[in-house]
Amino acid sequence: MRVSLFITCLVDQLWPEIGTSAVEVLRRAGCEVMFDERQTCCGQPAFNTGYRSEARRLAKRFIEIFEEGEGDAIVSPSGSCTAMAHHFHQLFADDEKWRQRAETLAAKTYEFSSFLVNVLQVEDVGASYRGRVTWHDACHGLRDLNLQREPRALISNVRGLEFIELPNADACCGFGGTFSVKYPEISVAILDHKIEAIEGADVRAVVSADASCLMQIGGRLARQNSKVQVMHIAELLASQES
């Protein structure tokens, strides 16, 4: 299967390890991976802050670039950016042609773990990792894409790993894009409930499928000199520790 990578700007610039890991796992699963260097951002920050015309501009660009790609599927290591691609049609309520293009593209755009499990039908990618890990359900993956079983299935098949479910796994981490800097105190107050649960779980790493949540959780853990690592599911699935 040919896969067009939608890497997201956050992963591209801040966390390229997630991207290289995703490439490795997809290739191991037999995919031909393609990456169009014209891609930048899906426009989510603008869309979520109310800047629809800016979001529309980036959405059109995104659609044009990925329409030209030869991939059978578009795969992204981010639940919220994938969800944004699924929301593009909302930007074109009055533009039938663009709305259709947006919908056609959304139908073949998948979040990374969902693509592995639901399209490739792979739940064991042959990864190994030593230690206890827990999982954070990123909100847009969970509630917009219904991503819940897939990552857990993939994680439970990693050799050497012990999985711990958080009591508040499905609670928001408080990131929320510009919310995190518009209302930093509320954002961190929400985050601290998550941190409390993570620290209580006594794990080596907390795993999620969104770099933005991991940046929020990891930023607080680092500030508090925690030993717990943050890890994207692609990084975990690329791990070979035994």
Next chain:
Amino acid sequence: MNHQTSETFDQNAREALTDSQLRNALRNLTNTFGERRKVAITTVDDWEGLRERARAIKDETLAHLDKYLEEFANNAERAGAKVHWAHDAVAACGIVLQLLREREATRVVKSKSMATEEIHLNAALEAADLSPVETDLGEWIIQLADETPSHIVVPAIHKSKRQIAELFAEKVGIEPTDDVALLTSTARRVLRQRFMEADAGISGVNFGVAETGTFLILENEGNARLTTSLPKMHIAVMGIEKIIPRLTDLDVFLKLLPRSGTGQRLTAYQSLITGTKRSVDDEGPEEVHIVLMDNGRSSMLSHPVTRQSLACIRCGACLNACPVYQQIGGHAYGSVYPGPIGAVITPQLSGIGKSAQLPYASSLCGACREVCPVKIDIPALLLHLRAEIVEGTASGTADERGPVKKKFSEHLAFRLYAFAWSRPKLYEWGARIARLMQRTVMRKGRIGKAGGFVSRIAPPLGAWTSARDLRAVAPRSFREQWRDELSKKK
């Protein structure tokens, strides 16, 4: 007294975050109600199907609201009630005041009602020397404390047992006690007396049934039943969106509302009221008045996107599920309606200029949408309102909206972003410059607390790093690695 406004939401929220008693109370409430709700929704078959039906009923009603309102009014009047139409809060308060004066009512009891909170009826009546007594325990507590509700369903959730004991000692004159049974029996004793003396009772309405002119009030304390049956006059204040077409529709909503609100299968009392008493031997009031209130609702109705806000049945589930509400409680919103649904309704009711912060008071996590019994897409509505703020296209007259302050630096930043991110070379060079600049503030691949100067020239950076480290721009981006090695491997 708390008189916080929506305009100072950020300050209100910061203050609330330092109130550990409030935060403990919120944690208990939202956990308990959240858990109870989860259990309660498993006690009906096909919860999802019920939600779908409820929303379909609401959509149908809202699409023909004029017709159903007329039907409701005609049937209610046929049963002996008198229907009054109020365009706004001032008119609604005026009607209630006039009715009380005509009857020469001086002693007035009230049961819990968000509609009367919305129009600040108590203040209007007090200004005319008619002091209504709130008879719902929580509402009575906050009335004694001269405060406003902080939750749609549990208005006094922000108050601790100790604060209530002190309040009762001061206002009711009992010995200070933390014995809950003694506190509630005191409330019962005082309120019973008020019921016996009352000339008139004022209530809200949960549902108004068009085909019969009946209206329904749900409660757990029995005070609404006394309010609506003991005094000779009963005035019910209801928003025009409370209409449902048929009596059988109640079957759907009675399954949804108590389960979503308090996690109960059914509230302890359900009072169905159709007109006045029929004969002298009947129980119930001689006069029943229904005040049908618009107060901004028809302008919400006229917009295809915001119309769904009127489907809300005021269960409070979205408050309990909201991570923001869970941290700051209701008063910080500075509005009668707090939480996610409050952030949607308030700007539409009171003008977006005065409450432009509220649509942004959400991480867009979607927990509200997940629990809403009538499937209101609250995150989509918040996004819509955010766009109206940015584009300056909020509906209503300039007076209704109030001035919406444009944030020029934010507008500029998003314009720059859309410009640069549309040009891959510019985007890449931007990242390279950031990579160079961050060297001054970076340690171990992370950016720690930004100092005064940095946070002044880049406020978001200061806001982020006040309590969190920031991941730095990586030494080599993914695209560089792709270009150099990754694309060559297979």
